[in-house]
Amino acid sequence: MSSTINLGPSANPNAKPTDFDFLKIIGKGSFGKVLLAKRKSDNRFYAVKVLQKKTILKKKEQSHIMAERNVLLKNLKHPFLVGLHYSFQTTEKLYFVLDYVNGGELFFHLQRERAFLEPRARFYSAEVASAIGYLHSQNIIYRDLKPENILFDSQGHVVLTDFGLCKEGMEPEETTCTFCGTPEYLAPEVLRKQPYDRTVDWWCLGAVLYEMLYGLPPFYSRDVSQMYDNILNQPLQLPGGKTIATCDILQGLLHKDQHSRLGSKADFLEIKNHVFFSPINWDDLYHKRIPPPFNPNVAGPADLRHFDPEFTQEDVPSSVSRTPDLHLGSSGSSSAFLGFSYAQSDDDILS
Numbered sequence: 001m002s003s004t005i006n007l008g009p010s011a012n013p014n015a016k017p018t019d020f021d022f023l024k025i026i027g028k029g030s031f032g033k034v035l036l037a038k039r040k041s042d043n044r045f046y047a048v049k050v051l052q053k054k055t056i057l058k059k060k061e062q063s064h065i066m067a068e069r070n071v072l073l074k075n076l077k078h079p080f081l082v083g084l085h086y087s088f089q090t091t092e093k094l095y096f097v098l099d100y101v102n103g104g105e106l107f108f109h110l111q112r113e114r115a116f117l118e119p120r121a122r123f124y125s126a127e128v129a130s131a132i133g134y135l136h137s138q139n140i141i142y143r144d145l146k147p148e149n150i151l152f153d154s155q156g157h158v159v160l161t162d163f164g165l166c167k168e169g170m171e172p173e174e175t176t177c178t179f180c181g182t183p184e185y186l187a188p189e190v191l192r193k194q195p196y197d198r199t200v201d202w203w204c205l206g207a208v209l210y211e212m213l214y215g216l217p218p219f220y221s222r223d224v225s226q227m228y229d230n231i232l233n234q235p236l237q238l239p240g241g242k243t244i245a246t247c248d249i250l251q252g253l254l255h256k257d258q259h260s261r262l263g264s265k266a267d268f269l270e271i272k273n274h275v276f277f278s279p280i281n282w283d284d285l286y287h288k289r290i291p292p293p294f295n296p297n298v299a300g301p302a303d304l305r306h307f308d309p310e311f312t313q314e315d316v317p318s319s320v321s322r323t324p325d326l327h328l329g330s331s332g333s334s335s336a337f338l339g340f341s342y343a344q345s346d347d348d349i350l351s
Contacts, residue, residue, distance in 0.1 A: 015088040017095065017321045020048060024304060025311045026102075032093070035320060036100060036304070045301040046085065049096040050320050053089075079288055080131040082151070082161040093320070101159045103152025103296035104306025106212075110147055114215045118246055119279075120293040121212040124150070125205060126280045127158035132201050133268025141197075145204035146182050147211065152306070156292030183224055184217040188232050188256045202263035202271065206253025213242065218254055232256070249276035 020037040027034035032051035039046060085097045106124065110116070116124075128150060135142050144162065151159040187203035189196040210218040218237075219230035236254050238247050252262030252274065263270050272282055284290050296306055304312050 015086060015095075015097075017090065017093075020046070020321065022048070022316050022321050023302075024307075025314045025316060026304070026307050027311060033317075033320075034098075035316060036102075036301075037097075045100045047082075047098045047100040048320075049098060051094040051096075053092055053094060078131060078134045079286060080127045080158045080160055081134070082159050090322075098161075099159070100301060101151050101153040102298050102301060102303060102306060103154055103156055105148055105308075106150035106152070106158075106208075107147035108306060108308060109152070109294070110212060110215070116212045118213065118243065121209060122276065122279065123290065123293050124158055124212065125209045126277055126282075126285055128160065128208065129205055129268065129271045129277075130282070130286060131158070131160045132205065133271070136198050136201070136267055142201050142204075144182065144185075145201060145208055146185050147208060150208070152292075152294075152296055154296060154298045155288075156294050156296055157288055183227060184220060186228075186231060187258065189258050191228055191232060196258060198267065199258045199261045199264045202253050202261055203258075205271070206250055206262075210250055210254065213246065213250075214239065218250075245274075245276040245278075249274050 019041065020039055022035045022037045024036045025033050026036050026047065032049065032055070034047050034049045037046050037048040038044070082101070083099045085099075087094065087096050089095065128145070132142055132145070142160075145160075149160060149162045151161055153159050185204045185207045187196065187200045190200060207217050219227055219234060221227040221230060236251060238250060249262065253271075255261040258264060262274065271277070281290070298306070
């Protein structure tokens with residue numbers, strides 16, 4: 001019995017690693033790598049996320065991987081979320097074939113420039129807020145907003161990626177308790193292991209906006225336990241030189257009490273209507289009619305100048321392009337990922 005059960009209207013049961021030339025490593029996660037790949041049949045470039053089933057099973061992360069795939073399936077229709085073209089599996093690995101964007105990570109640009117001016121930080125945080133607001137409208141909490149998960153496309157628009165920590169089926173009033181996220185961006189209620197809701201994402205937006213403006217996360221310390229203490233107990237420091245609107249939105253988003261946080265009453269609507277975003281026409285933003293404040297100036301898909309050389313200089317492991325036994329047995333590792341494979345119809349891809 002093959003566990004490659006496809007879920008799309010024109011499923012692609014025949015996809016296999018040898019369909020691609022894997023060119024470069026462009027990112028890494030806890031379960032595998034993201035590679036720049038060129039599909040041999042049409043020379044189109046994709047970002048292919050390759051995950052090791054063994055590692056996922058060992059860390060008992062099947063549910064996160066399936067959540068990621070489910071979220072990708074739902075969110076093909078938002079301009080600032082990465083799109084999934086199809087997924088497939090071999091006996092050892094899972095493959096997500098994703099939109100390839102090569103404007104670089106927000107993290108990479110921020111490291112290079114130290115901090116951004118307010119208009120630039122406003123533009124990026126507006127595009128991110130639009131994506132988060134959309135996820136919330138689908139009853140999904142993102143939970144892992146950080147500069148490494150915010151990419152730029154070749155024009156300089158935001159693309160939110162990595163849905164591995166998303167929590168699905170979260171009604172507006174619903175809470176969850178899972179301790180997850182990245183230390184610098186953890187909200188106080190997550191640290192306290194209290195039930196939390198979608199306002200956790202607005203805290204993270206505040207942390208990312210703060211970092212864009214000041215160059216470091218809001219409660220940063222090299223000592224992680226000190227940093228946790230700062231997040232829980234220290235007041236927010238807002239060094240001078242910023243407008244009243246900027247200070248106000250940072251205080252609103254980084255409110256330690258989730259019930260008083262900006263976004264706790266009307267979610268994205270509150271963020272949208274804050275005076276900090278008054279220069280933004282949200283309809284124009286959504287339709288990408290606002291020119292981005294920075295153009296990555298990439299010379300085409302093979303231009304990797306905005307990727308960290310630490311990744312791109314690494315050798316591509318030959319195992320990613322091997323196609324082991326395609327007829328998956330229903331043994332442990334493949335049946336854990338039953339229903340993983342998926343393909344879009346060409347109409348979806350072109351629309």
